[in-house]
Amino acid sequence: MMGNRKEITATLSAALEKKINLYNDPRIYWAKEVTFDYSTNHAVRVDYMKFVPVNNSVSGIEKGDFYCYEVKSSVxxxxxxxxxNFLGDYNYIVMPEDVYQEVSKEIPYYxxxxxxxxxxxxxxxxxxxxDRTRPxxxxxxxxxxxxARERRRR
Incomplete structure (x- = not known):
């Protein structure tokens, strides 16, 4: 994947948004640039998050899964x-194939x-x-x- 870091990140992000919610379905719950501990000295930001409830009951929501995605454009x-920042039940890194070839042994098993x-x-x-540590x-x-922040930007 050729191009500068900013272009590669934009291309990977667009592909990921398409993968997360191909048909722009309002029942797919996702957000980008999700910040945790924002008022502290160790704020962390997850590039993309998706939430998949088991169903819409209280227990179905409580038992839902969070998917976190980090976009990496280069080694x-x-x-x-x-x-x-792997805060979800399922965590992914999104990267060009050549970057994966170089760093594959450094990626945690899960x-x-x-x-x-x-x-x-x-x-x-x-x-x-x-297993995530946050409720x-x-x-x-x-x-x-x-x-809400994204909505205000429009």
Missing amino acids: EDFHSGHGL VGVYTSSGGELECTKKAKRH VSEMLLMMFRSV
Whole structure:
């Protein structure tokens, strides 16, 4: 995947948004740039998050799963120390195929990978469940805040 870091990130992000919600279905709950602990010295931001409830009952929502996605455009970006925030039940890194070839042995066993070699995203490695440490209420609130921020930007 050729281009500068900003272009590659934009291309991967657009492909991921399409993958997360291909038909713009309002029943797909997702947000981008979701910040946690924002009023502290150790705020963390997840590039994309999706929530999949079991159903719309109270227990179905409580038992729902969070999917977190981190977009990495280069080996340098992967090693930058920023943005490998795996807060979900299922966590993925989205990167160009050539970057994955270089860093594959550094990716935690439970983290999945989506790769692109210029077009569609392909699931190269499936994520394994990783019990999250944050409650559903906090996760949903932070997603809600991010969506509200995006709405204000328009």
